[in-house]
Amino acid sequence: MSRLRRFFRTPEAIAGALILALLAAMALAAPLLFPGDPQAIAGPALLPPFQDWSLPLGTDRLGRDVLAELFHGARTSLAVGLAAAAAALLIGSVVGTLAGFAGGLIDEVLMRITDAFQTVPSFLLALAFVSIVGPSLGVVVAAIALGAWTGPARVARAEVLSIRERDYVAGARVIGMHPLEIAFREVLPNALPPVLALSSVIVAAAILTEAALSFLGLGDPNRVTWGGMIAEGRTVLRTAPFLSIVPGVALVLTVLGVYLVGEGVVESTAVRRSLS
Amino acid sequence: MTRALRLLRRRVVGSVFVLLIVVVGSFLLLEAAPGDAVDAYIVSTGGDAGMIELLRHRWGLDQSELTRLANYLWALLHLDLGQSVTFSRPIRDIILERLPTTLILMGSATVLSFGLGSALGIYAGARPGSIRDRFLSIGSLALYAVPGFWLGLVLIVVFAVDLRWLPIGGIETIASGKTGLARAVDIGIHLVLPVSALGFIYLALYLRMMRAGMAEAWRQDFILAARARGLPRRRIVLAHVARNALLPLVTMLGLQSAQMLGGSVVIESVFAVPGLGRLAQEAVAGRDVPLLLGIILVSAVLVVVINLLVDVAYAVLDPRVGAGEASA
Numbered sequence: 001m002s003r004l005r006r007f008f009r010t011p012e013a014i015a016g017a018l019i020l021a022l023l024a025a026m027a028l029a030a031p032l033l034f035p036g037d038p039q040a041i042a043g044p045a046l047l048p049p050f051q052d053w054s055l056p057l058g059t060d061r062l063g064r065d066v067l068a069e070l071f072h073g074a075r076t077s078l079a080v081g082l083a084a085a086a087a088a089l090l091i092g093s094v095v096g097t098l099a100g101f102a103g104g105l106i107d108e109v110l111m112r113i114t115d116a117f118q119t120v121p122s123f124l125l126a127l128a129f130v131s132i133v134g135p136s137l138g139v140v141v142a143a144i145a146l147g148a149w150t151g152p153a154r155v156a157r158a159e160v161l162s163i164r165e166r167d168y169v170a171g172a173r174v175i176g177m178h179p180l181e182i183a184f185r186e187v188l189p190n191a192l193p194p195v196l197a198l199s200s201v202i203v204a205a206a207i208l209t210e211a212a213l214s215f216l217g218l219g220d221p222n223r224v225t226w227g228g229m230i231a232e233g234r235t236v237l238r239t240a241p242f243l244s245i246v247p248g249v250a251l252v253l254t255v256l257g258v259y260l261v262g263e264g265v266v267e268s269t270a271v272r273r274s275l276s
Numbered sequence: 277m278t279r280a281l282r283l284l285r286r287r288v289v290g291s292v293f294v295l296l297i298v299v300v301g302s303f304l305l306l307e308a309a310p311g312d313a314v315d316a317y318i319v320s321t322g323g324d325a326g327m328i329e330l331l332r333h334r335w336g337l338d339q340s341e342l343t344r345l346a347n348y349l350w351a352l353l354h355l356d357l358g359q360s361v362t363f364s365r366p367i368r369d370i371i372l373e374r375l376p377t378t379l380i381l382m383g384s385a386t387v388l389s390f391g392l393g394s395a396l397g398i399y400a401g402a403r404p405g406s407i408r409d410r411f412l413s414i415g416s417l418a419l420y421a422v423p424g425f426w427l428g429l430v431l432i433v434v435f436a437v438d439l440r441w442l443p444i445g446g447i448e449t450i451a452s453g454k455t456g457l458a459r460a461v462d463i464g465i466h467l468v469l470p471v472s473a474l475g476f477i478y479l480a481l482y483l484r485m486m487r488a489g490m491a492e493a494w495r496q497d498f499i500l501a502a503r504a505r506g507l508p509r510r511r512i513v514l515a516h517v518a519r520n521a522l523l524p525l526v527t528m529l530g531l532q533s534a535q536m537l538g539g540s541v542v543i544e545s546v547f548a549v550p551g552l553g554r555l556a557q558e559a560v561a562g563r564d565v566p567l568l569l570g571i572i573l574v575s576a577v578l579v580v581v582i583n584l585l586v587d588v589a590y591a592v593l594d595p596r597v598g599a600g601e602a603s604a
Contacts, residue, residue, distance in 0.1 A: 012414065112290075112293055112294055112297060113297060113301075115290075115294045115297075116294050116295075116297035116298045116301060116576075118534065119294055119295070119298055119534065119576045119579050119580055120298055120302070120534070120572055120575065120576050120579075121534045121535065121537040121538035121541075121575050121579070122534070122535070122538055123535075123537075123538025123539065123541055123542070124537065124538055124541060124556060124571070124572055124575055125572070127541065127556060127557075127560055128302070128305065128306065128560070128568055128572060129305065131560040131563075131568075132305065132306060132308060133308075204421065208423050211423050211425075211426075212423060212424075212425055212542045215423075215425050215542065216541075216542065216545060216557060216560075218560075227423075230425070230426055230429065234429060237429065237432065237433060237437065238437050241433045241437070244426070244429050244433075245429075245430065245433075248423065248426035248429070248430070251421075251423055251426065252418070252421050252422050252423075252426075253421075254421075255420075255421035255422075255423075256417065256418055256421040259417050259420065259421060260417070263417075
């Protein structure tokens with residue numbers, strides 16, 4: 001059975017893949033379907049959903065098109081989630097490989113730094129970082145990655161510790177490869193699979209953290225974010241609760257999609273392992 | 277018991293180093309902020325160049341970075357966190373005022389998520405693959421995907437705005453003059469929604485861990501042995517399967533404490549609960565760098581202490597832990 005077939009065996013994995021595909025389509029189609037500034041005023045303020053078919057989901061407190069904001073918000077959520085997770089996985093696997101391969105004092109120092117990062121609540125760290133450097137998309141990505149790289153670092157280190165004793169590593173030493181070259185060209189690629197298995201959890205956490213940051217007003221002010229939309233809608237929570245509820249539902253579906261796909265991947269590889 | 281104490285001693289020494297890294301690291305990070313405490317102060321009060329000069333000198337901001345770090349560490353040794361810019365009060369006093377609220381919030385949310393989560397996990401894990409197991413697994417995954425602050429808003433819409441059962445926010449009825457038990461009940465009622473918003477997210481985590489651990493335990497030989505001995509099913513589930521799946525949850529309890537502290541920042545802001553998290557947001561809004569530094573430090577200490585307690589609990593629960601270092 002091919003790997004893809006195995007992945008699409010459970011209804012959960014299919015549902016997850018469908019959600020993510022829909023989301024990616026939304027993110028890609030946003031500038032085509034809703035050209036122009038999604039933060040521009042499009043109609044009367046606080047128009048309820050399903051009233052005017054040119055504005056299917058109605059408008060917010062300032063008369064902005066909710067559907068357009070939702071589409072553009074998908075772009076921000078996905079971009080930040082994927083970029084922050086990629087950065088966290090990169091930093092984590094480099095730090096973990098260095099610590100595990102070098103051993104001794106370097107290992108000790110790097111792992112104590114990892115401990116320190118795990119001791120500070122990552123959301124508090126992100127909050128402090130964004131408030132100091134100033135909110136922009138890149139800074140938000142960096143702030144989230146700053147609190148998310150420790151998990152991958154620990155997993156990479158543990159994997160490297162077992163890999164570095166293998167014969168092919170000894171072989172690489174014998175032919176005189178530079179230790180750094182061995183670490184990053186021979187050891188790191190083989191330590192990656194368990195690290196990459198963390199990606200779905202990290203992407204999901206990154207999307208949720210980004211939403212929480214924008215909810216507190218620390219997102220990029222020039223971008224539409226779902227967290228920011230929820231915060232906007234909160235001011236009229238009594239009269240127009242749907243303004244907060246709609247972007248929240250989008251968030252839940254997105255994160256759920258990421259989890260479901262992640263579970264599907266893990267399960268399809270676990271079956272292969274038990275069969276071999 | 278001495279085994280647990282030995283473990284504790286070793287971990288305390290390690291923790292001091294980690295906390296030192298946290299202090300120096302966050303000090304340097306916050307140093308990089310444009311503008312200093314005097315700028316923030318002058319913005320709110322106004323003043324001329326002479327006043328700025330005087331304040332910089334009085335607050336020691338005209339010294340080099342290294343001197344200030346040394347001064348800060350020296351003050352920390354005396355449990356002095358410095359002066360808040362926005363509140364014009366000692367930071368230690370402000371934090372000590374706010375800390376109990378956050379501890380109550382986190383403690384109750386932990387009891388809720390751990391208790392209900394592991395109970396539902398046992399219910400799901402008692403029959404892996406059954407309909408109720410699948411239902412709970414999917415449900416908990418969906419719950420785990422919910423942002424806490426949004427769940428808080430939804431709870432407010434349903435229970436405070438529509439049904440009017442519970443207050444919309446705050447920690448107690450303002451100027452109600454309640455004392456003693458009546459006040460405790462009042463605070464309890466105010467905490468129902470924030471605790472639920474914070475606790476329900478992590479409930480999913482414990483449920484899933486418990487369920488996964490039990491599914492694993494069912495395949496072990498000692499379960500087969502227990503069945504062969506003809507033990508009642510109820511006893512196998514509770515005393516053998518669930519008990520073996522419980523230990524990793526205790527570890528998770530410590531690991532999640534940092535996450536929960538972060539989560540309470542947003543939850544406290546949604547429900548206007550005057551705790552440490554809301555203080556962090558106020559510090560960010562007021563550009564109060566010393567206060568933010570103090571909050572980060574106190575949270576780190578809190579996380580370290582919780583993890584130490586979890587380690588001791590773990591050593592008490594599992595006789596294998598730390599037994600190898602009898603002579604250490």
